[in-house]
Amino acid sequence: xxxxxxLAGNPNSGKTTLFNALTGSNQFIGNWxxxxxxxxxxKLKGYKDVKIMDLPGIYSLSxxxxxxxxxxxxxxxxxxxxxxxxxxxxxxxRNLFLTAQLLxxxxxxxxxxxxxxxxxxxxxxxxxxxxxxxLGCPVIPISALKGTGIQDAVKAALNAAEKLTIPSPLMKxxxxxxxxxxxxxxxxxxxxFIKRFYAVKIFERDSKFVETYKAPSGAEAIxxxxxxxxxxxxxxxxxxxxxxxxxxxxGSVLKKKKSVGLSISDKIDRxxxxxxxxxxxxxxxxxxxxxxxxxxxxxxxxxWTNDGLFGDGWHLTGGEAYxxxxxxxxxxxxxxxxxxxxxxxxxxxxxxxxxTLEAEEPNEEVVSxxxxxxxxxxxxxxxxxxxxxxxxxxxxxxxxxxFETALAAEExxxxxxxxxxxxxxxLAASGLGAIGTSEWLSGLVxxxxxxxxxxxxxxxxxxxxxxxxxxxxxxxGYMARIAFILDRIFRRFGLSGKSFIPMLxxxxxxxxxxxxxxxxxxxxxxRMTVMITTFMPCGAKLPVxxxxxxxxxxxVWWVAPxxxxxxxxxxxxxxxxxxxxxxxxxxxxxxLMELPAYHVPTVENVLRSMWERGWSFIKxxxxxxxxxxxxxxxxxxxxxxxxxxxxxxxxSQGLLANIGGxxxxxxxxxxxxxxxxxxxxxxxxxxxxxxVGTMGVLYGVAEVSENGEEVWATFxxxxxxxxxxxxxxxxxxxxxxxxxxxAIKREMNNTKWFLFAIGYQILFAYLLAxxxxxxxxLIGGGAFTVGSFFGFAALIFIIFMVARPxxxxxxxxxxxxxxx
Amino acid sequence: MxxxxxxxxxxxxxMSVIKKIGGMDEMKKRLETMGLVIGSSVTVFSEFExxxxxxxxxxxxxxxxxxxxxxxxxxxxxxxxIASK
Numbered sequence: 001x002x003x004x005x006x007l008a009g010n011p012n013s014g015k016t017t018l019f020n021a022l023t024g025s026n027q028f029i030g031n032w033x034x035x036x037x038x039x040x041x042x043k044l045k046g047y048k049d050v051k052i053m054d055l056p057g058i059y060s061l062s063x064x065x066x067x068x069x070x071x072x073x074x075x076x077x078x079x080x081x082x083x084x085x086x087x088x089x090x091x092x093x094r095n096l097f098l099t100a101q102l103l104x105x106x107x108x109x110x111x112x113x114x115x116x117x118x119x120x121x122x123x124x125x126x127x128x129x130x131x132x133x134x135l136g137c138p139v140i141p142i143s144a145l146k147g148t149g150i151q152d153a154v155k156a157a158l159n160a161a162e163k164l165t166i167p168s169p170l171m172k173x174x175x176x177x178x179x180x181x182x183x184x185x186x187x188x189x190x191x192x193f194i195k196r197f198y199a200v201k202i203f204e205r206d207s208k209f210v211e212t213y214k215a216p217s218g219a220e221a222i223x224x225x226x227x228x229x230x231x232x233x234x235x236x237x238x239x240x241x242x243x244x245x246x247x248x249x250x251g252s253v254l255k256k257k258k259s260v261g262l263s264i265s266d267k268i269d270r271x272x273x274x275x276x277x278x279x280x281x282x283x284x285x286x287x288x289x290x291x292x293x294x295x296x297x298x299x300x301x302x303x304w305t306n307d308g309l310f311g312d313g314w315h316l317t318g319g320e321a322y323x324x325x326x327x328x329x330x331x332x333x334x335x336x337x338x339x340x341x342x343x344x345x346x347x348x349x350x351x352x353x354x355x356t357l358e359a360e361e362p363n364e365e366v367v368s369x370x371x372x373x374x375x376x377x378x379x380x381x382x383x384x385x386x387x388x389x390x391x392x393x394x395x396x397x398x399x400x401x402x403f404e405t406a407l408a409a410e411e412x413x414x415x416x417x418x419x420x421x422x423x424x425x426x427l428a429a430s431g432l433g434a435i436g437t438s439e440w441l442s443g444l445v446x447x448x449x450x451x452x453x454x455x456x457x458x459x460x461x462x463x464x465x466x467x468x469x470x471x472x473x474x475x476x477g478y479m480a481r482i483a484f485i486l487d488r489i490f491r492r493f494g495l496s497g498k499s500f501i502p503m504l505x506x507x508x509x510x511x512x513x514x515x516x517x518x519x520x521x522x523x524x525x526x527r528m529t530v531m532i533t534t535f536m537p538c539g540a541k542l543p544v545x546x547x548x549x550x551x552x553x554x555x556v557w558w559v560a561p562x563x564x565x566x567x568x569x570x571x572x573x574x575x576x577x578x579x580x581x582x583x584x585x586x587x588x589x590x591x592l593m594e595l596p597a598y599h600v601p602t603v604e605n606v607l608r609s610m611w612e613r614g615w616s617f618i619k620x621x622x623x624x625x626x627x628x629x630x631x632x633x634x635x636x637x638x639x640x641x642x643x644x645x646x647x648x649x650x651x652s653q654g655l656l657a658n659i660g661g662x663x664x665x666x667x668x669x670x671x672x673x674x675x676x677x678x679x680x681x682x683x684x685x686x687x688x689x690x691x692v693g694t695m696g697v698l699y700g701v702a703e704v705s706e707n708g709e710e711v712w713a714t715f716x717x718x719x720x721x722x723x724x725x726x727x728x729x730x731x732x733x734x735x736x737x738x739x740x741x742x743a744i745k746r747e748m749n750n751t752k753w754f755l756f757a758i759g760y761q762i763l764f765a766y767l768l769a770x771x772x773x774x775x776x777x778l779i780g781g782g783a784f785t786v787g788s789f790f791g792f793a794a795l796i797f798i799i800f801m802v803a804r805p806x807x808x809x810x811x812x813x814x815x816x817x818x819x820x
Numbered sequence: 821m822x823x824x825x826x827x828x829x830x831x832x833x834x835m836s837v838i839k840k841i842g843g844m845d846e847m848k849k850r851l852e853t854m855g856l857v858i859g860s861s862v863t864v865f866s867e868f869e870x871x872x873x874x875x876x877x878x879x880x881x882x883x884x885x886x887x888x889x890x891x892x893x894x895x896x897x898x899x900x901x902i903a904s905k
Contacts, residue, residue, distance in 0.1 A: 059850075059853045059854060060853040062849060062853060064846050064850060090878060091878040091879050092878070093855065093877040093878065094854065094855045094876070097853065232858075233844060235849060236841075236848065236849070236852055236857075239849070239853060240852065240857040243852075243855060243857045243860065244857075244859070247860075265880075266865060269865065269880070273866055273868050273873060274866075274868075275868060275869075278868055480882070481882075483882075484871060484882035485868060487871060487882075487884065488868075488869040488871060491884075590847060590883070590886045590887040591871060591882060591883060591884035591887070592850055592851065592854070592882070592883050592884070592887060593881065593882045594854070594879055594880070594881055594882075595879075595880040595882050596880075597880070
C-alpha cells in the first residue's frame, strides 16, 4: 500500500529544508497544472512507497492566493493519508493559525515544531505534551537544520496515516460563533469528519467553496445575525476568533523568557533598512554580485565554455606560451598583408601571389617571381600593431627580408604547447570527417547544433555564479528587504519591488531573468515584469553594441551606456504605458510581505536552489534552441542556385537571404531596409551575438572576433551613423532570442498573453527606432517626408499612452467610497 | 477615552493595539491572516519612504503606507525595549 504525506506550513518555516532532509535526491520538480507555481514531489528516504508532496508555503487556506487555492484543492481532492504540518517554534502563534485550519480537514495531522534549537537557545520553553493535548494530534519537536527529531516525525506521520486518527482539537471559538457553526452543521449533508470544515467555509462565504458546494438556505440568516452582533464580516470574525483561541492556547503552552532588547535580526534591519543607508548598502551588494558574476569569474568560465568546450579546445598547461606564439604568427601575417598592399600600390601585380599563398602548397615560382619584382622596386611597407580594442599601438617598417621571414612563419599547432584538450566542436568535426560523413550532415552537427546550442549553454557558468549569489541572498533573508526598499520606486510605474531581481538577472541573460519573475505574487505585476525584463541588454547583446560603437561610431564612449540607458528608459516607459491599459488596470496591490529573521543559510539549500534554476535554464536551451538552431542553419545553408536546390557556398545565396530580401522593406522606415541587415536581425533570434557573426559571413570575413573588428570597414560603408544606431536599437529591444521567448511563453502560461508580450516588444522596438530615425533625419537636415510624419505620430502616440488617465473599473470606485 | 489613529502615524519604537481594519477587501483578509486582528498588538520597528516594518506576534512584516493607513490602532506607547536604543 502506498502512502501519501502532504507537507504543509508557512513560508520561512523551514519547509524546504525538511523536504530536502526527508527525500534527499529523490525529488521531482514540476508545475501545478495550468499555473506557474512550483510543484515538488519526492519519495521518503528509506521507505519504498511513501510519497511526500511539498505544498506551497501558505499562511492560511483562504481563497486569496494561487498557492492557497492549490494547497486547498490538493488536500480536499487528492487522497492524502496524512498532513505533516511544519510550524516555526520561534513564531508559534502565527504558525498555529494554519494548523487550526488543517485540523478541520478530516485528515490525520502530525505537527512538527521546527527550529527547536533556536527556541532552546533563546530560553523559551514549549510544553509539547500540552500542545498535543489541545491540538488533538501528535506534536513532535524537530530541528530540520540540525536533523534532529525528523525520524520521530516520520514515524508519527506513518502511524497516524495507518491508524487514520482524525484530529480532535480542544481549541474552541467563542460561544456565539460555535453555536452558529453548530446550527449550520445540522443543516448540511456531508460525511461527518468534514462537516465542520464545510460549515466554517459556508459561514465565511468562501467564494471558491460556495462555487462547488451550495450553502443551505437557512445559513445566510444565521451568518447575518452573527455579523450584526460582532459588527464585522463573517470571515474576519472567524479569523479574529481563531487568533483569540490560539493566543489563549499559547498562554498555557509557551513560557517566554523575558525578552532583552532588540534581536540581532532587528539590529541588522536598523542598519540595512535605514532611511539613509538602505540604498547605498543595496547598491554595494548588487555591484559586488554583478561584478563577480558577470565581469570576472563568470566571464572567465564563459569564455572557456565558448572558446574551449564548444570551440576548438583548450590548454590544460602551456596556454600562455601558445597565446604568445599565436600573437607572433598573427604579427607575421599582418606584415605579409601590409607588404602585399604596398606592392599593390606600387603597381606590382599581387593577384598571383595572393592566390598561391591561400593554397596549402604555395607555388614557389610565383613567390620567387614576386620577390624579384619587389626587390627590383626596392619596396618597403609599414604594418600597424593593434591592441585588443583595435587601437594602433605601434607602427613597424617591413622590408623585403622581413617579408620573406614572415612568409616562412608557420601557424603554431596548439598540441605542441603543453596539454591540449580539443573542444566538442573540433572533436565532432574531425570525428565526422574520419567516418566519412557527408558535408551537409557534418555542417548541421558542427555549425548548426553545436554552435547554436553551445552559444546559449556558454552562459550557464555565468548564470550559475549569479544564481549562487541570488540563492544566498534569498536564503539569508536580504532579498525580502530588497523588495521592501525598492517598493516605493517601482510602484510608480506599476511594478513591485520584486521586479528588480528579474531585471538584474536579465542583464546577464534574459531567460533566467524571466524565470525569476515567479516570486511576484500579483499576477498583473508578474506579467508586466515578464514583458519588460528583456529590455535590459543581456550578455549576448554586448557584442552587438561593441560592433556598432566600434564600426560606425569610432568607439565613442556614449554608445554602450546609451544602450543601458535606453533599456531602463524602455522599462519605465513601458511600465507607465502598460499600467494604464485595461488588462493591467487594478488598484496597485499594496506591499505586504513577511521579512524573515536573518540567518546563515545552509550550503546544501543554496547549492540545491542554484542547481534547480540552472538546470531549468539548460533544459530550455537544450530543447527550443536546438530546434531553432537547426532551422536557421538549414535556411542559411540551403538555397536555389543555378544547379537547382541544394547546399550553398555562403549565406548570401541561402533561403534566409531570400526571406531577408522579401521582408527588408519593413525596416526601410527605420533606415536599414537591406536584406543583409534583415538577415542579421533574424539570425539574432537564435542568440543575439549571432548578429555579429552573420555580419562577418555576409561581408565576406570567415572568422570574426568578439567585437567583429574585421568587418568594421565594410559595415560602416553599409550604414550611416543614424541607421546603424536604429539598427542597434531595434535589435536590442525587439523580442529576445528564441530561448527567452520560450521562457516568456512558459511564465505567461497562456498563448494569448505570450503573443501580446511578443507583439508589444516588436511594436515598441519598432516605434522607438522609427522615432529615432525619422526625427534624427529631420534634425540632421533632411526634408519633411511621409516618414517624418509617422515618426511624429509614433512619438505623440507614446506620449499619449503615458499621459492618458488611468483605466478604472466601476467597482473600484465603490471600493474607494467604502473605505472613506 | 483613548484616541484611535491610523498605524501610519505611530512612530518607530512605539507599540499599539489594533482596534479596526478599514475596508472589506482581500487585503484586509490577508492582514488578518498574518495576525493583524482586532486586539493584537503591533510594534513599529522602522520606517522607509513611508513604508513600515512592523512586528506582529513573533514575525516582522513589511507593509506599505496605504495599508498602514487602514489599520486603526489606539495611540501607541513607547516600547521600552526598542525606544531605549
